[in-house]
Amino acid sequence: MGNKKKDVNTQFLLDKQITNHYDKNFHLISKNGLAKSLKTLSFKQINFNKFFPRTYEMNNQSDFVDxxxxxxxxxxxxxxxxHIENYQNNIEISKVKRLQILIALSYIKIKNQFFTQKKYVSPKSISQEEWIILSEQINLEQYLQDSNFYNKVFQKTIKKLNEDISNITQLIKNQLEISQKNDPQYTLNGKSNIWIVKPSGLSRGRGIRTFNKLEQLLQYVSGKELGWITQKYLENPLTINNKKFDIRQWVIVTDWKPLTIFCYQECYLRICVDEYNEENLSNKFAHLSNNCIQKNANNFQEKVDETMLFQNQFEEYLFKKTNVQDFFKQKILKQIQNIIIDSLVSVQNIIQPRKNSLEMYGYDFTIDEDYNVWILEVNSSPSMDYSTKVTEKLVKKVLWDTVDIHQKCDKGWTPLLKACSLGRTYFVNELLKRGANPYETDDKGENCYDKAQKFDRNQVLEILKNKDYDENIQLEDRL
Structure with missing residues (x-):
């Protein structure tokens, strides 16, 4: 029986002994560790908000307030x-709803100022009285019957209640367009304000819940010993047959200094048994696509072959949907690879490097309806169960291919970063973002990773010019 990571002290290992885990990897594989690490990318001028849903540690006072x-x-x-949906469907807008809409509009204007102004402006806090209106915690008609309270708190807003609703609606559309243009996480938001709560140290979907009521969410996490994170839930997911899915991508790191990353050439999809329904948040078989969750559904055995897809099946689905050849590799896979590189760069100087070691990670991604890829989490020791026909075939392949992984034999594995110093790490990442395809080779059989090793220092610096990835260490010293 093999030892668990916690039972192995790498300080006492001989150089020739091989391990399949790195010390301090919790900065990558724990939910709060990943959130903290990705946020440091802002110091390297990488906008993590474009691929990581906003996340808060509930046991951190500052995060809790935010x-x-x-x-x-x-x-x-x-x-x-x-409101836009109701207006388009000619649904009558009550006086209370108008008040609610006007309050909401005033705060979206404030939020948009935060995005558009060059200097930092702290957004105004929403008052308790306003939150009562926005959250509809009680019967608002009865609540607002107190005319003194009503006139005192909402005096300015009341004057606008009789304004033509079409004018108000146009103002709303204008503000939402500004939000869409400036907020990189606009596509995560829908009409239900759903958030997902996860215990930081647990796996296999344990303890995960979704909420759209603030008070219920806070009650769920209060007084519990586990560290909890709250993350914005993707309300506009790309679906397959109206069912949510995520993508599992295997990644191996064989060295941290220099950073050496391999990405398996086949990912697979995990699909929910039940159709996506944002109105029923308690149905985990519609919201959590983990196989450990889905296999407990009453109708799982009937639909087991529908709960996973091979990559090539997904490619065919996307082609039928978009009518664009190689849409997966050109649009989806490039985002996945960039996110993998950025995430590993964020922990490169934290995780303890060791020669004669490697570690496999299971990256989980989701996709919104605009085909933006979002990272959900990174798993250490990803499951290798033969849970479906898909995993039975792929797990056998990846295990054999992993035995062969090294510098001169990367069968089954695509080298994302192959023995690159940190400066060249950013350089290759820049090539990928400019459209380089890791699968394409020239007439000499070289891809962008091979070419990256041949660029001299001046050529690398020219491409990375004005990209200050690290203010504390000169880039020239890292090449």
């Missing part, structure tokens, strides 16, 4: 999106 405020602002945006 989350509560962000929840309320996102609620305001959800109300406005719902």
């Amino acid at each position: 989350f509560c405020e962000e929840f309320k602002y996102t609620q305001a945006e959800s109300i406005l999106k719902k």
Whole structure:
């Protein structure tokens, strides 16, 4: 029986002994560790908000306060999106709803100022009285019957209640367009303001819940010993037959200094048994695509072959949907690879490097309806169960191919970064972002990773010019 990572002290290993884990990897594989690490990318001028849903540690006082405020602002945006839908369907807007809409609109204007102004402006906090209106915690008609309270708190807003609703709606559309243009996480938000709560140290979907009521969410995490993170839930997911899915991608790191990354050439999809329904948040078989969750569904055995797809099946699905050849490799896979590189760069100087070691990670991604890829989490010791026909075939292949992985034999594995110093790490990442395809080779059989090793220092610096990835260490010293 093999030892667990916690039972192995790498300080006492001989150089020739091989391990399949690195020390301090919790900065990558724990949910709060990944969130902290990715946020450091901002110091390297990498915008993690474009691929990592906003995440808050609930046992961190600053994060807790920020989350509560962000929840309320996102609620305001959800109300406005719902109003646009109701207006288009000619649904009558009550006086209370108008008040709610106007309050929401005022705060989206404030949020948009935060995005568009060059200097930092702290967004205004939503008052308790305003939150009562926005969250509809009680019967608002009865609540607002107190004319003194009503006139005192909402005096400016009341004057606008009789304004033509079409004018108000146009203002809302204008503000939402500004949000869409400036907020990199706009596509995560829908009309329901759904958030997902995860225990930081647990795996296999344990303890995960979804909420769209702030008070219920806070009650769920309060007083519990586990560290919890709250993350924005993707409300506009790309679906297959109206079912949510995620993508499992295997990645191996064989060295941290220099960073050497291999990405397996076949990923696979894990699909929910039940159709996606944002109105029923308690149905985990519609919201959590982990196989450990889905296999407990009553109808799992009937639909087991529908719960996973090979990569080539997904490629065919995307081609039928977009009518674009190689859409997966050109649009989806490139994003996945960039995110993998950025995530590993974020922990390169934290995880303890060791020669004669390697570690496999299971990266989980989801895709929104605009084909933006979002990272969900990174798993150490990813499951290798023969849970379906898909995993039975792929697990056998990846295990054999992993035995062969080294510098001169990368059968089954695509080298994302192959023995690159940190400066060249950013350089190859820049090539990928400029459209380099890791699968394409020239007439000499060389791909972008091979070519990266042949560029001299001046050529690398020229491409990375004005890209200050690290203010503390000169880039020239890292090549």
